[in-house]
Amino acid sequence: MLNLPAEFISKYQKLLGQKQAQELFDAMNQPAKKAFRINTLKEQREVSYSLNQPIPGLKNAYYGQINGQDPEAISGLVYSQDPAAMFPAMIADIHPGDKVLDLCAAPGGKSTVIAEQLKGKGLLVANEISNIRVKALRENLERWGVINALITSASPEKLVQPFTQFFDKIIVDAPCSGEGMFRKNPEAISYWSQDYVMTCQKRQKDILTEAVKMLKPGGELIYSTCTFSPEEDEEIVSWLVEQLGFKILPIKVNTSAVESGHPDWANNDPAIKETLRFWPNDNLGEGQYVAKLQLVEREKSTSTKVKKRKTHQNKAKLTSSESALVAEVLKPFNLPLELANWSTSCLVSQNHVYLPAIEANNMHFKIISNGLELGILKKKRFEPSHQLALILGQRKQKQVVNLGKEDYAKYIHGETIRLESALHGFVLVSCQNCVFSFGKITNNVLKNFYPKGLRK
Template identity: 45%
Template sequence: MELPEIFSQKYHALLGAEATDFFAALTNGEVQKGFRYNPLKPDCLAHVEKFYPGALQPAPYAATGFLGAVNGKSLLHQAGLVYSQEPSAMIVAEAAAAQPGEKVLDLCAAPGGKSTQLAGQLQGEGLLVANEIMPKRAKILSENLERWGVRNALVTNHAPAELVKHFSGFFDRILVDAPCSGEGMFRKDPEAVAQWTPDLPVACAARQKEILTAALQMLKTGGTLIYSTCTFAPEEDEMLVSWLLENYPVTLEPIVLANTSAGRPEWGNGDPALQKTVRLWPQKNQGEGHFVAKLTFHGENATLKRKPAKKARLTSEAKASWEVFSQKFPQTFTERLVVFGDQLWQLPAEAPTLTGLKVLRPGLHLGTLKKKRFEPSLALALAQQNEDWPQLAISLTDWSKYVAGETFAQPGNQGWVVLQVDHITVGFGKQVQGVVKNFYPKGLRFQV
């Protein structure tokens, strides 16, 4: 890898004697892959251990993380049991440490690595709002949360400042994994090297300040802000946190995680508190470069009077079809029903009114209200929490046909069933006279 000359000069000056090891690791070091298992899925770790024979090597910064690669077309990934994530990226949500019952915002959320990790911490309680400004990336985010089996999340598609009028003073925790110059990804992403210019860190810092200004307006008093980047640039790291400390009623909190390096106060405004921030370096840590700061907000934001979301107005026919399905598949969730077009959703109990919001995923997608029948969604199957639902064991060969959109033979006539491969739920099928009809979403189908 050939680094820009100005970049090399900058970090030789900043790092001094450490520069030799830094540049050797950045240009010649091995890129380490990683993944997390899903604590929302029953017996998930046991299933993962079956598919990864031999000892799993724990990742350094997440209790649910391991080192190793994940095949995106594998059963484990498609059923939402694992999520591929670079090891150092796991540190951000780990530092956030969301607690069940809290209201949490992932402000720059796509593709969903940190959102899925936060959802696992919340354990189905409270509310997760995962926001992404880019529509195509927001769609990928929504698909990843669906695969993960998350039922208490909203996926929104807004610029951060647009959310303030809906969520002023609302959240207990906000995570801002900010768009940055990407210097920490140089080793694994040649495009990041090609796009780097000497002015890029300053330009990114200006954008980060706008995002953080919006984020702070949505925190409760005493709320937690997690700010992170995947860059080494002091302009976006210590200098940016110095700007927060100087301009807002916030204090830095320690991030207690082993095998990390402290931030450099001399690269910011000299405040010794900057040592509470955390850096990951390629010459010292497994994974790529990262920076994380954890702050407590001591100010006061106006809290809005929030109307509850409107309840679903089902036609008598639609209500009857849903009730028939629910008798066979009893629901354990308590969230509110809402209807968008012919789609039925369960809105998280903590969610405010959705009026004026661009929402891609308003909670858990239950299914489609068809004429005189209800067609359950893949999301409902993947969020299954009721072991008493009718099940049908299928083989890996059957699953390969299922994800490709094909029918396959299985003796029986149960009607709607949850399809399972080795006790891993993969979706709904409709078993009619020995044939399983395929309801895997057309937009997600693929050849194994």
């Protein structure tokens, strides 16, 4: 039984009335909803989990709990996510070729949805200011097989300089008081107060003030929170319209398990009814609020551009000898179209060979990764990256060793595997036909290339 603060109970009794408030409180004491999505970037989409309970209004999303150590999860075929939290990135209606910013991106659920919609075309900038949480963001985007992402760890104001009026769409899943996650994370109750709600509102306004500077005229902002608080939801949307030049757009979702926003909880703008509220008592997922807005067309910025500083980042094209080393490793594999021109497009930085998602010399903040890292050049050899294995695993391959469950458990623990195989050299390693790593076969021994930081 959740120990909800008296101030919280009183607040929602006033907002919702006694009956609906009690329905909310009762739902918050029920088990949290578990769900997962299937990665549509992969050609092979068969999973061992039941698909008997699809989530209404979403494609390739199902109720059920996955095991994070199963081959489907390790390979990036499935992703565990709260059902309601799946909607904001879907609502964004992103198209291949768009330039999209996921401003508060960790752990990566929304970024993986964005990447699926982009289909390897355009650009995803996935930003997370927390040095700890950005590691999970990178791991999840690598598992998902995302090839066109720039992953950054910076405050919003630092992103503005290279990205002024740059993005077609920006998703801000804002830091909030987390009321909608109380039953999933009861610890969040301990730091809730009305003062904390107002602190969150101020932080959200600060973030959005910078975000709007990076949106193209006519571009779209998807604003979401996992809280019920009108101060962080309808009031923020009213503020975006009144102060930052947005208009509210209608949202189409194919489910009745949602409620419209409440104009009377803000400035009585009837357009707020176009925003969406997800309540636990609607039995879809956890609490969520989503609004879709468009920046009213205005003239392009005429402010003086900041002069680019010269940088010395020691980045260069591949030499012919380096290219030959990479080509020898890649030759047995079926490459995606995005890698067709790797030999002329790749850059080398500190012996790391990568295909950049964007030219980054004028970006003076922490870049976690830029595009696809193919691997690392070592003395007279090339070692392919874990990220490349997961990209190649999206397509059918012949240079693959498929392990049984027992050998799979040993491999992700870091052990070498003795086997009989006609293959040699670098191979993709899979289990249940889910590619999750590189390996190297020498004398019937599969040398382990599963990253040490991921081993269990």
